[in-house]
Amino acid sequence: MSPTRAEQRRQTESRILAEARLLFAEVGFDRTTIRAVAKAAGVDAGLVMHYFGSKDELFARAVERAAAEPVDGDVADTMLASLAKRLEAEPVASLALLRSMLTNADAADRYRTAGEAQFGQISAAIPAADAGLRASLLGAIVHGVLIERYLLRFGHLAEASPEQIIELLRPCFRALAAAPES
Amino acid sequence: MSPTRAEQRRQTESRILAEARLLFAEVGFDRTTIRAVAKAAGVDAGLVMHYFGSKDELFARAVERAAAEPVDGDVADTMLASLAKRLEAEPVASLALLRSMLTNADAADRYRTAGEAQFGQISAAIPAADAGLRASLLGAIVHGVLIERYLLRFGHLAEASPEQIIELLRPCFRALAAAPES
DNA sequence: GTCTATACATCGATAGAC
DNA sequence: GTCTATCGATGTATAGAC
Numbered sequence A, B: 001m002s003p004t005r006a007e008q009r010r011q012t013e014s015r016i017l018a019e020a021r022l023l024f025a026e027v028g029f030d031r032t033t034i035r036a037v038a039k040a041a042g043v044d045a046g047l048v049m050h051y052f053g054s055k056d057e058l059f060a061r062a063v064e065r066a067a068a069e070p071v072d073g074d075v076a077d078t079m080l081a082s083l084a085k086r087l088e089a090e091p092v093a094s095l096a097l098l099r100s101m102l103t104n105a106d107a108a109d110r111y112r113t114a115g116e117a118q119f120g121q122i123s124a125a126i127p128a129a130d131a132g133l134r135a136s137l138l139g140a141i142v143h144g145v146l147i148e149r150y151l152l153r154f155g156h157l158a159e160a161s162p163e164q165i166i167e168l169l170r171p172c173f174r175a176l177a178a179a180p181e182s
Numbered sequence C: 001g002t003c004t005a006t007a008c009a010t011c012g013a014t015a016g017a018c
Numbered sequence D: 001g002t003c004t005a006t007c008g009a010t011g012t013a014t015a016g017a018c
Helices: A005-031 A034-041 A045-052 A055-063 A075-088 A092-100 A105-125 A131-151 A155-159 A162-177 B005-031 B034-041 B045-052 B055-063 B075-088 B092-100 B105-125 B131-151 B155-159 B162-177
Strands: none
Touching (some): A005 A045, A034 A055, A055 A105, A092 A105, A131 A155, A162 B162, B005 B034, B045 B055, B092 B105
16 A cells, blocks of 8 residues: 555655745746755755756756647637636746746746747738737737736736736737738 | 046946946846956945945845836827837846846835836826726736847847837737727 | 955755665 | 755855055
């Protein structure tokens, strides 16, 4: 009935990862210490190092996620649906990346890489000569909203319902996703 | 002909402040060290401490700026004009604040305070029941664009001309600044 | 007015005991 | 599989010499 060593390790490891994600999302890479992660997970700092080798590796494991979903129908609607999902359930792994991307080069790279896949699809689906810039603006808006809602917790944005936000942004997204005249 | 001690100090102090602003904008509060600021300004670390007392005080002095300009005419146009100005000349003091606001509580507070004055005006000028949320979204968009252009230097946004960006954002801003029907 | 020397704390990482 | 002990580096801040 007692768990094998491999099971033990897997459980402890995932508990460490969960606490690391939370801390990275709350205070960012630099201010998250191995010691604090270990304490939150109820283990020793040496064990965290033993499992993950380095703080960078721990961060990499904590923020890795599944790939972005494909853009099928209308660009604006697809992006709004994706944003709505992230406004309903707080996306901890994304927040860990967002929190750290301005002060950590590795986090910035991962953020860029994660965004490029989605960017390519969106850019290709916009029928305009300046599709790249339009897609970039859409991305900047999404991230600006997520930052002020979850990371800075600005009053109106933090408390508004996802539907309210989505409906206000819909005309913006439509304007950016559609060509000026066609 | 030789400068007085007071003049000497004033010059050295403003040189230190300028270098501090640059470093805070480039790598954020935590990774900016007193030693690095001193070195960039061509003085000793002890002197920086002697002038400003603490790293927090140095940061406060480095990011303090003039108040936001008043909202006179159309809300959307006013905000777009304000954004255009910040897209033409890189606003170093603002960037220092933006770079640090996700990982430093004091920077986040200053950012919030600086934004609230402008927020109140914008919110009051929007004729809608959800004016507060609309104003917040406008702020989030502005900051999202500034972050990706200057702090992350994303290709399309970093290279686009201010006019291009402003014209693409104009319909978004109009939609958010105007009541749904009136 | 400017610099040297140093106290004091924190953190990542390593080695090894149990 | 988990924890103790410790090294080495770095950074803020202080005290005092010049």
